[in-house]
Amino acid sequence: MDDRRLATGGDVSSLAGATQDEVRRSNLSLVLTLLHRRGAQSRSQIVATTGLNRSTVGDLVSELVDGGVVRESAGVSGGVGRPSLRVEPVAEAATVLALDMRVERTVAAVVGLGGRVFSRREQRHAGESQDELLDQVCEIARHVLAEGPGLASWVGTGIGVPGVVRTDDGLVRFAPNLGWVDVPLGDRVAQSFRSSFGGERQVAVRNDSDLGVLAEQIRGAAADADNVIYLSGDVGVGGGFLIDGQPLVGAGGYGGEVGHMRVNPAGGVCRCGAIGCWETEIGQDAILRKSGAATLNETLDRASGGDAQAQQALAEVAQWLGLGLANLVNIANPQTIVLGGHLGAVYAAQPTVVDRFVDGALPAPREQARVVCAALGAEGALIGASEVAFSGLLADPIGVLARAEKAS
Incomplete structure (x- = not known):
């Protein structure tokens, strides 16, 4: 898997003619995506993987350190010369809420940068009506958020549903195994979060299999x-x-x-x-x-x-x-x-x-x-939901963190 292509939306040539700010944002995205998906790397490894020069990588890492999303520590010497500094994501600096709505139960988790799970809960669906189920989803979300690092680090929410989803606004057009037709899940959850936590909270709703393939490619069998x-x-x-x-x-x-x-x-x-x-x-x-x-x-x-x-x-x-x-x-x-x-x-x-x-x-x-x-077993959709929720941060690390801090 080509990390540079993934970080630039699949087309490295799209940076042709870009402004300095756009190139910088893309390069920050590239480095943070690499650390999020592969874990701790030395500066030398980042240079080798991204193709960026050593000076540029140093500047980018310093900016991410200043933003609080990565930390550096002394590296281990593997040969001649001074060891390269080790860079790793700070899991508690940025977290997302991931929800997997299955036919019989909902699974919720707060996941930190790099994939660390801070809290996780499962709850069987107790009611029959659409409103009862949506209330249960919001309730379990509030529980896992309370068990996580705090709202200041919350940068997004991803929800997986076993049905046909309009990705623009999270409208579930058809989920026969849930008995749903044209349910505005994204809007309903976002409204509940506004009432409970204030501010505007980004909610992405996706088909559970679309999330499963993403998870298996990033962290699984593919x-x-x-x-x-x-x-x-x-x-x-x-x-x-x-x-x-x-x-x-x-x-x-x-x-x-x-x-x-x-x-x-x-x-x-x-x-x-x-x-x-x-x-x-x-x-x-x-x-x-x-x-x-x-x-x-x-x-x-x-x-x-x-x-x-x-x-x-x-x-x-x-x-x-x-x-x-x-x-x-x-x-x-x-x-x-x-x-x-x-x-x-x-x-x-x-x-x-x-x-x-x-x-x-x-x-x-x-x-x-x-x-x-x-x-990834039964966790694929949940992990995929977390990756979709992180996509905004990975695309624009400094901008998203600034907006999240303001919302909290």
Whole structure:
């Protein structure tokens, strides 16, 4: 993964003709992004990774130190000459609120610069109505914020939702597994935060799979790839795409709903109302229906113990999984396909079956694609939400910190 390309929005040439202030802001972004994603680095490592000269790196690091977001310490000598100073992010200097709204519960965390988790809570959804659920989300947010370093360091909020999200304003257009249609989640949460904490708080709402692919590329199983497909498996099935390191979300932010690809005209009715969606063939409900088990773990245990019905259920789901993946390989030409949730468990149990059907893709793109299980487990969307919330700070470190201090 090219840190310079990521820090400049994917196009280093975009700095051509930029003002000195714009170049400086971009270079500050480049250095802080590197430290946030890779942890402590020596000044020499920063020079080598970014391609900036030693003097420029020294000036940038000094400015970030003055801003309080990084600290320096004596380096360890590895050879001849004076050791290069060690630079690391200050986790408590900038924090974000990350929320992962799952079908049955919400997970919330306060995450510091560099990825350190200061506080984390889970809460099962107790009410049925939309208003009750939104109240619970804001309540758990207030709890984890109270357990964090303080509001002065709070620079953003990211929320993951299992549904179709308009990214401009956080409107959840359709989340069938939550029973939501046109819910202004971003506005509702921002309004609640204004009432509770004052000031304007930036709230970014994204599809949970879009967050999952971001997290797996930055901190997980796809860290060496710029072309990635991530499939989330829970009650439903979602997809997130990175193409040349950039999210593929479509004109309105609604792209990636691969769980609703129509694959079986003779299949069952999906929660979205259509017939034969991929989700109806590879979702958890399909596994339980075919296996006769009460839970996914029971299915896996029975299959490993030799139960023929459970083994057949996993094999059938693995076939449909591989068939759909072959189509995605042909469409997107990914380097890495990351399978999250129960889909990772299916692949781990039936890798030969899945791979055999993926091999039905065209030879050229198939040769470049590898299928792996998610490295971050169920935390992918939560980690991705924190990364989206940090994006403003990483793009303009000094400006965002100044605004956050004023808001607090």
